[in-house]
Amino acid sequence: MSNLQWTEIVIFAFLFLVVTVLGFVAARWQAGSTLDHLDEWGLGGRKFGSWITWFLVGGDLYTAYTFVAVPALVFGAGAMGFFALPYTVILYPIVFLPLLRMWSVSRVHGYVTPADYVRGRYGSRTLALLVAVTGIVATMPYIALQLVGLEAVLRTMGFNGSGFLGHLPLLIAFVVLAVYTYQSGLRAPALIAFVKDILIYIVILVAVFYLPSKLGGWETIFNTAEAKFNATPSPTDGVLLSPANQLQYATLALGSALALFLYPHSLTGALASRGRNVIKRNMVALPAYSLLLGLLALLGFVAIQAASKPITNQATGRPDSNTIVPVLFDQQFPAWFTGIAFAAIGIGALVPAAIMSIAAANLWTRNVYKEYIRKDANPKQEAKQAKLASLIVKFGAVLFILFIDPQFSIDLQLIGGVIILQTLPAVAISLYTRWFHRWALVAGWVVGMVAGFAMLYEIPNPAAGKAHFGGSALSLGQLSIFGWHPFAGVSTQIYVGFVALIVNLVIAIVVTWILRARNVHNGTDQTQDADYHADEGDPRLKEVAVH
16 A cells, blocks of 8 residues: 555545535434434435435435446446446336335335335235345345445555455445444435535546547547457457347346336335425436436546556455546546545445445344334334444445455346346336235245346356356356256347346246135235325325334
């Protein structure tokens, strides 16, 4: 750590201090009568308006890892990295109506988590537990990946040690995050998201106009990128998609869009809003972030033109591809602006990490602790349990970085998308129909999960030296149905999560037919049709934070 960039470090530390103060002040911002209730601590009082929700959800979905990994993927693989652009575009039309229905039924019955809703919809503790555990497991590596983005910035500023001291700045940052999230709950990331998003917009808009003009223009940049990819033996990289990865691109975009909606932190941001109109406005306005993401992805090509090279991670001895954008900024901008850019990315790690840990804590508290451990827990005890759980989740994510190769945690995030997709029938489809039998949904979840992991096991990653669990794209020729390979010899790739979801749905449909034919009881539905259309001001809405 002899090459510390002090100007960048001072500016980064100052802006980090500002958001830390905001994190503690947030406890009194739009405060209700108490924070000792999940409605207040975990959902911000369920009263966020359009602007707050826009920044909160945007800060939640567009993470630090997004801002370093998407251009890094474009830098290494070309057009494939742009899959993040269409999936964020198609996400909002897909979830527009389901989110409205989820908000309404949750406000009528006081649901805090998607598993709460499933418990009420099907009267099944088992199915609710599966949804809760799935959400927690899929969220953990996602939080860890925020650390990957934060560490990429710290590494570029000179904190690149291989031992404890190399990770010390990261640990300090997350201790501070843990403390103010514990105190302020969801209000902390909601308030900090304003600062994070303003910084991100300034940095990216400056970068996409200034850097091309400095490096010869976009035509030169694309020509250089094309020459680089043409010189590699890989058939799947390039400035255009190849026939081998077009299906992967499409299924990964669609699967990722569906998965992003199902992650508990995505629903937490929506449930914290005060009404259906707030969600409607946000589904219309949030694609503005997709424009930003598209501009950001282009920085991967800019880094090729600038001849940027990733920094070697001293802990692993391998180049850290996530440092591409930080290195580009460090090389091309003055130190003071680079410090602002690094602060934007670093703060961009803290906002989603806080929301994700709160969402996971809510799941643990409502659907494991209260359901199975302490059924008579009062709201104050629930809030206390959630606060403690959020601490454990955060530091569990830190352990991923300290003891597991960050490249492995990236693979875990890809696996996380496959995992969370298996809750789609129980959470999303059930918002429209209760035709599926609850035990069929359980069976579909089990088979879909087994199929997903079986396919993931077959995917190698030669670059990381791994024979299994090396990614999320599988060749159609490797798909097997009890030993039969229907697409034998086909090299076209497909997203594993999409295939596993199809398997899940097929099993759920078949088992539902069987159970319905045998008249097996399908549990008791606590919801009514009108519950899915209730809006702000409706007398049926459950009062917030009632002890």
